[in-house]
Amino acid sequence: MVEEKKPRRPRRSYTDEFKAGAVRLVVEEGKTVSQVARDLDLTLSALRTWVDQARADAGKGKPGALTSAERQELTKLRKQVRELEMERTLLKKLGGLHREGERVKFEFIRAEQAHFSISLLCRLLQVSRSGFYAWRSRPPSPRHSADERLKVLIREAHEKGRRTYGSPRVHQALRNQGVHVSRKRVIRLMQVEQLVGRARRRYRCTTVSEPGLPVAANLLQRRFTADGPNQRWVGDTTELTTPGGKLYLAAVIDLYSRFVVGWALSAMNDRHLTLKALDMALRRRRPEEGLLHHSDQGCTYASEDYQRVLEQHGLLCSMSRRGNCYDNAAMESWFSTLKNELGESFESASDAKVKLFDYIEVFYNQQRMHSAIGYAAPAEFERAAA
CATH class of the missing domain: 1.10.10 (Arc Repressor Mutant, subunit A)
Incomplete structure (x- = not known):
């Protein structure tokens, strides 16, 4: 019809x-x-x-009324003022963009074309409008397409690392997926996506020693490696905070895989705290006699009760020299990692316990890549060696 x-x-x-x-x-x-x-x-x-x-x-007959030609001239002047203001605003945003190549300039023009005219952008950046339109209609280059795919994988790796991974671990995560790319390219794309890792905190000494308690020799001698699991353990305590007061975390780590074999949380930094962490480690791993247990000279580790448990299970006691944090650097490094990635302030004791369990047992032991063991997770490293 x-x-x-x-x-x-x-x-x-x-x-x-x-x-x-x-x-x-x-x-x-x-x-x-x-x-x-x-x-x-x-x-x-x-x-x-x-x-x-x-x-x-x-309005023509009124005093001070503008003629048609004057109104046109006024409109023209107002337009020029607006253009000058836009030009001044734009010049502040350009920075050192004049020294960049055409591709970078065209990217900037495309990002700003909703706020400024394309003619003004091209004029200030000294590129042609025809060149910009030709670039915009051109299909993306293989390199650009590959970068866009890599950005997605990099963001996924960063999120999987709970937004704590820097370029080394993100690069390793891509390699584990079979993606071959240089670390410099990963760094560049992370900068574009504004993805950063967590920086380490400065060391603070919190050891409380008590004169008169027996002190063991430093048998570890800063050998922070082991040929197999349950050969060398290191332990220490650190402070955490809540609005209601301080909390203390004691932990025991296996130097073979950096696996956290035992940990405990308490409002009191006493021997019961460190004994609880040691008890978890002993129940979890059931080590044979001869395991070397290293700690600082804190009164909780030098206490009679703690030494008795070590002796009952046939564990050799080793202690750092007084005031020397480097003798137990592996443990200090772990606490630094924990506080950087999880934090050291919590809403309450129960909040700290829930978040520590999730970080230690779910993330750190099972998922987080560790540089000391070839960027594998501690549990994964032990399974591969079994």
Whole structure:
């Protein structure tokens, strides 16, 4: 079925009196242009033109009224002022972009074209509009497409690392997926995506020793490696904070895989805390006699109760020299990692316990890549060696 075309509306003309009457309805009686146009069967554009002309004519006889040429000149000057203000704003954003290549400049133009005219952007960056339009219509290069795919994988690796991974671990995560890319490229794309790892904190000594307690020799001698699991353990305690006061975390780590074999949390930094962490480690691993247990000279580790448990299970006791944090650097490094990635302030003791369990047992032991064992997770490293 063919639709019939509506007959074209013939062009009409109106007398000056009719125009004045229509304008009076808008100007004096306060009706809207659309309402008057509808009532008089006029086009909106025609009625607006009459109203604008009437207002312009009314202002000609007033003192200080501008002529038509002056109004045009004023409009032109205002436009130039706006352009100068936009140009000044844009120059602040350009920075050292003038020294970049065309591709970088075109990327900037595309990002800013919603706020500034393309002509102004091209003029200030000294590139041609035709070149920009040609670049915009050109399909993305293979390198650019590969970068976009890599950005997705990098963001996934960073999120999987709980937003704590820097470029070394993100690079290793990509390699584990079979993605071969240079670390410099990973660094560049992480900078573009504004992804950063957590920086390490400065060391703070919290050891509390008690004169008169027996002190063991330093048998470990800073050998922070082992040929197999349950050969060398290191232990220590650190402080955490809550609005209600301090909390103390004791932990025991296996130097073979950096697996946290035991840990405990308490509001009191006493021998019961360290014994609880040691008890978890002993129940979990059931080590044979001869395991070397290293700690600092803190009173909780030098206590009679703690030494008795070590002796009962045939564990050799080793202690750092007084005030020397480097003798137990592996343990200090772990606490630094924990506080950087999880934090050291919690809402409450129960909040700290839940978050520590999730970080230690779920993330650190099972998922987090460790540089000392070839960027494998501790549990994964032990399974691979079994």
